[in-house]
Each structure stands twice: as structure tokens, then as C-alpha cells.
Amino acid sequence: MKAKIILIIAMVMFASLAAADDEGVAWDELSEEQQRVLSSFSENWDRLAAERQARLSMGADRWSDMTAEQRDAAQGRFRQWRDLPPDRRDQIRRRYEQFRSMSPADQKRVQDNFRRYQRMPRERRQKLRNRFRDMSPEQRKRLRDRATDRPHRPPTRD
Numbered sequence: 001m002k003a004k005i006i007l008i009i010a011m012v013m014f015a016s017l018a019a020a021d022d023e024g025v026a027w028d029e030l031s032e033e034q035q036r037v038l039s040s041f042s043e044n045w046d047r048l049a050a051e052r053q054a055r056l057s058m059g060a061d062r063w064s065d066m067t068a069e070q071r072d073a074a075q076g077r078f079r080q081w082r083d084l085p086p087d088r089r090d091q092i093r094r095r096y097e098q099f100r101s102m103s104p105a106d107q108k109r110v111q112d113n114f115r116r117y118q119r120m121p122r123e124r125r126q127k128l129r130n131r132f133r134d135m136s137p138e139q140r141k142r143l144r145d146r147a148t149d150r151p152h153r154p155p156t157r158d
Helices: 002-018 032-037 039-047 050-065 068-083 086-101 104-119 122-133 137-149
Strands: none
Touching: 032 039, 032 050
């Protein structure tokens, strides 16, 4: 579940950052709906970084398009993110930056592997987590290096 939340946050951040530009977004350029959603930022809008303005305006658009259930789920994910210890949030941000620096093919491979992991039975996922947890730091590093240095090959079925 945590991995899914992390991936969702990373994907949202990636989509938001892609739209940021140096000019920023003037408050008057926002739609009425965006201004309503972002009303708590109105007094300080001009002092926000251009990237933050772009992220917030895109987030307001997404928020407006959500159903009540989707909004509840988004608020829950945000609460989970906010409640994480700062060092864990920093770790997630670093991993997100690593993901962004990957080639599109490698990003797709990571996403495919994550989806495959999510489809595994709970017992199999737990077994993999336990096996990874029980590895030494050196073994974990070798595994990570091996996974990033070679392309994914589908499992063979003998």
C-alpha cells in the first residue's frame, strides 16, 4: 500500500512539475473555479515561486474534475503524506528524482514491475519483502545495481 501511495505521489509530482515555467501564473489568469479552490493562497499568490503557482493551478483543475469519492481519497493520501516523518518524505523525493532522471524506457520498466508486484498474491509480496529485509546492505545494493544495469526480461515458463 505504501509503495502504491509513493508511486501516485511521484506521478502527480512529475505531471505537475512538467507544466511549471519561469513566468508563473498571474492570479487574474486563473479561472473562477481555480481561484475558488485556491482562495487561501490569494493574498500571497504573487510571492509564490512560479513552479509552485503552476503546480497549484494544475492541482486546482484536477480537484475540480474529481468526484466526491476521489476527493476523499486524495485528502486521505495527502494526510498520509503529511504524517510521514520528514526523513521519509525526503527519501521519497530523492527516489522520485531518480525516477525522473531515468529514460522513458526505464521508467516504463519500473512502472511495469510495480504493477506486476501489485498483482502478486499478498503472501508472495510479503515473502519478497521479508527476503529483501533480511539481506545485508551489500546484497541489497548488488540487487539494485543488477536491476538497473540490465533490461527486464520476462520470466521463462519451462
